[in-house]
Amino acid sequence: MFLKKTRFLLSTVIFDLKGEPILFQKPKYSQMASEIFYKTLKIEGKFEKNNIDDFLQQQLKEQELSKIKRKEFLIIGTFLSNVGKSSLLNALLGRNVAETSNYPGKTRSLDFYNLGQSKVIVDSPGYGFAKGNKKDIQHWGYLMQYYIKNSPFLKQSYVLIDSEHGFKDVDAMTLQLMQSLEKPFTIVFTKCDKISKIDELVQKSRENLEKHIYSSQVLHFTSVRNRTGLVELQQSIAFYCQ
Ligand SMILES: Nc1nc2c(ncn2[C@@H]2O[C@H](COP(=O)(O)OP(=O)(O)OP(=O)(O)O)[C@@H](O)[C@H]2O)c(=O)[nH]1
Ligand SMILES: [Mg+2]
Incomplete structure (x- = not known):
């Protein structure tokens, strides 16, 4: 009943939940995307709970001096299935800057990649619970919550869901946390080459939404x-960069 209409735009589905859907797939945004991606890239560093705050404070000072508004885009997703956060970041940037692995737990900090003009993509460790080192995973959960709550620059979070595994409770919890903090997010299904029935995935996603x-x-x-x-994802980021 909340889903008034669904529009298929190649690999993007827009659910018109409330009001008008965002139409970022315009030539303007593809032009902007080509200006943002594949160009300059500065790796700002890897940050954890003990130094993330200092880093954000320093960025606030730099923003005041430069007068360029900093915008951060977080790539986030569950630990359970090794969802492909770093692989997606590399593909978006067109170069292999983030390390990837067949095993979960490769990315262990918040890693900031500045595309120039203070537009920053942030890679993150997986969230959720798993066998193995629970302390690490809990620590990453706190780190992520802290960052999401406290970064004054976080413009949009891209929540990755493995299309083979679909929505998990832990994803629903993350989305609810973001909703409660009024932090905007976009859902991104990964590894779609592994599934044949996109229609089923769309239907299940509708039900979950x-x-x-x-x-x-x-x-x-x-x-x-x-x-x-x-x-399309690059265009979405370009849209939020405005
Ligand atoms: N088939 C397929 N495999 C993918 C895709 N994206 C990533 N992978 C694989 O998924 C595995 C995990 O990729 P990563 O990018 O390291 O995943 P991550 O979410 O960053 O994982 P952590 O940093 O450990 O939390 C790797 O073996 C990738 O090759 C995809 O689109 N299709
Ligand atoms: Mg990673």
């Missing part, structure tokens, strides 16, 4: 293997 009344209007379907949905 209806159940939880998430305010997100856009679902992205991506694969770094066959490059599905990467351009």
Whole structure:
């Protein structure tokens, strides 16, 4: 009942939940995307709970001096399935800057990649619970919550869901946390090359969105293997960079 209409735009589905959907797939945003991506890149560093605050404070000072508004885009997703955060970041940036692995737990800090003009993509460790080193995972959970709550620059979070595994309770919890903090997010399905039934995935996602009344209007379907949905994701970031 909340989903008034669904529009298929190549690899992006727009659910019109409330009001008008965001239309960022315009030539203007693809032009902006080509100006933002594949150009300059500065790795600002890897940060953890003990130094993230100092780093954000320093960025506030730099913003005051430069007068350029800093905008951060967080790539976030569960630990459970090794969802492909760093792989997606590499594919978006067009270079292998973040280390990837077949095993979960590779990215262990918040890693900041500045694309120039204070537009920053942030890679993150996986959230959720798993066998293995629970202390690490709990620590990453706190780090992420702290960052999401406290970064004055966080413009949009891209919440990655493995399309083979679908929505998990831990994802629903993260989305609810973001909703309660009024932090905007976009849902991105990864590894779409592994599934044949996109329609089923769309239907299940609709049901989940209806159940939880998430305010997100856009679902992205991506694969770094066959490059599905990467351009659309770049356009989305360009849209929020305005
Ligand atoms: N088939 C397929 N495999 C993918 C895709 N994206 C990532 N992978 C694989 O998924 C595995 C995990 O990728 P990562 O990018 O390291 O995942 P991550 O979410 O950053 O994992 P952590 O840093 O450990 O939390 C790697 O073996 C990738 O090759 C995709 O689009 N399709
Ligand atoms: Mg990673």
